[in-house]
Amino acid sequence: MWCSGCGNGLVTGSLLRAIENLDIDTSKIAIVSGIGCSSRAAGYLNFQTLHTTHGRALAFATGLKMVRPELTIFVIMGDGDAMAIGGNHFIHASRRNIDLNAIIFNNNIYGMTGGQASPLTPQGEKATTAPYGAERNFDIMKVAVATGATFAARATTYHLPLLDKLIEKGVKNKGFSVVEALTYCPVGYGKLNKKGDATAMLNWYKENSIPVEKCTTVDHEGKITVGIHHHQAAPEFVEEYTRRTQGVKR
Amino acid sequence: MGQIEKTRLFQGNEACVAGAIAAGANFYAGYPITPSTEIAELAARKLPETGGKFIQMEDEIGSMAAVIGASIGGAKSFTATSGPGFSLKQENIGYAMMAEIPCVIVNVQRLGPSTGIATAPAQGDIMQARWGTHGDHPVIAFAPSSVRETFDLTVKAFNLSEKLRQPVFILLDEIVGHMRENIHIPHQDELEIINREKPLPDQPYKPYDEEKEVSPLASFGEGFSYNITGLVHDEYGFPTTDSEKTKKLLSRLQRKIDNHLEEIILTEEFGMDDASLVVVSYGCTARSVRQAVKMARKNGLPVGFFRTATIWPFPYEKISAFADKTKTLLVPEMNMGQIFGEVERAVHGQARVVGLNRFDGEMITPDEILQKILEVI
Structure with a gap:
């Protein structure tokens, strides 16, 4: 499914290593995905996998988590899937602090349909539907933190050991965890913006990223901040609902 | 079981919730919309009494998605809406048809098109129920005429949904939904309740067996690794674009309804x-x-x-x-x-x-x- 040079396989690899390290019973893992390049990862994984409709993966996962709270649920989405068509579900999953692990494969573009602008296409950069430059873009970390997510972290496909760890930490957070995995699309975003091949794009991530912890001490203007942006416990939605309703009698 | 027969003054919307709970419903996701709102309000209050769960989702689309997600987790799930919300739910309704996920969708019809008159009755969603989602697909839709029939057809909707792995519509209207009638609620043991077939443990599992009209449905969490998708899929649920498999799948979806017309048509x-x-x-x-x-x-x-x-x-x-x-x-x-x-x-x-x-x-x-x-x- 994925083009040669695509970074999505690297993110999927991180997810699998994190699952391996966490040593979770695989029958208690569900993968829910939306529509787009990254969401096709579900079909490659030998778990209980649910490939849903465009933008709605978090809403499907909300219903599933409510009736199966024992499941560890990963919700795989692309940047357009999670932040454009699925933006409403994202902010409300975040507000509820439901125990889902959102893994957003951010390649800054709509890849499957051939390179249209997403809310994560950096402002001014080109896309087939933004030939004169893209609109102002979102910062997923800021959206996640502002809407109530209890864990928000980012890494790129250059920082795979970090990405593994962030996914693991996200799973350990009892609540809504957002891991933004910056991947790259050499044939879509890369080609339109003259970013070079896959190796060049990986190197770009290497040279333009900075650990978020260092942001207070050095100039990080224009750099990608990687690491844990936010981690603060709060009551989890399904546990709260169960607590509030368990005494209810006919 | 020694209970006094229950006679209640119910409105159609209340009878719908009573029927759903009698049928075993234990999950509701919805979004407020006139004239269906009593169904959500009552579900919110009543479902926890029997261990069920309710969620008010952020929109109509999300509530249809949550209903499907819950059903995949093994719940008997339902939602209620009216015209504008029914329009918004259509994509995910098509998903449930394609992926064969049981669920019940109640549409308390009001006058349209668009926002129309929110409090006025109509029977304008007959064709939306039939063709609202894209592509060829079979549909089951009931239209009760009384409060008691709303109860009965809600039970039947859940039963058929479970038996055929098919989303089922109940097309109420503002009149039947809000009308009050004195009705006798049957005892639980008077009702026939059908639950979806489950796969046998430790056996190879085909969630979309071509040889069967309807395959058993494993709930997520029961340990059967398989894929569910809205894409055309093979017997294991994995995507395919093979034209032969496509034809077989779409024909089977139609056939499973056509083979049960006597049971469905009342x-x-x-x-x-x-x-x-x-x-x-x-x-x-x-x-x-x-x-x-x-x-x-x-x-x-x-x-x-x-x-x-x-x-x-x-x-x-x-x-x-x-x-x-x-x-x-x-x-x-x-x-x-x-x-x-x-x-x-x-x-x-x-x-x-x-x-x-x-x-x-x-x-x-x-x-x-x-x-x-x-x-x-």
């Missing part, structure tokens, strides 16, 4: 033996029709009453069977003639078909129907 009739005119009706309009036909017969007119509680699949054969014995079929409905066209298809030129339509938010009265009968008989 109709009621009287005065048909001598009828030269038959009034065909459904939903709230059938209440006025019943009165009008009784008045006509009291006046010696050979008028028959034919009501269908099942809108889809439509009872083409039942109507065709009496069409050649009558001269005229009168079809009153609160829309511009949605079922009218289906009746014409069933009659196929064997008799004249006449419509009586209101689309002004007011119910069609028995007098109006009687007047029309006198005009066209």
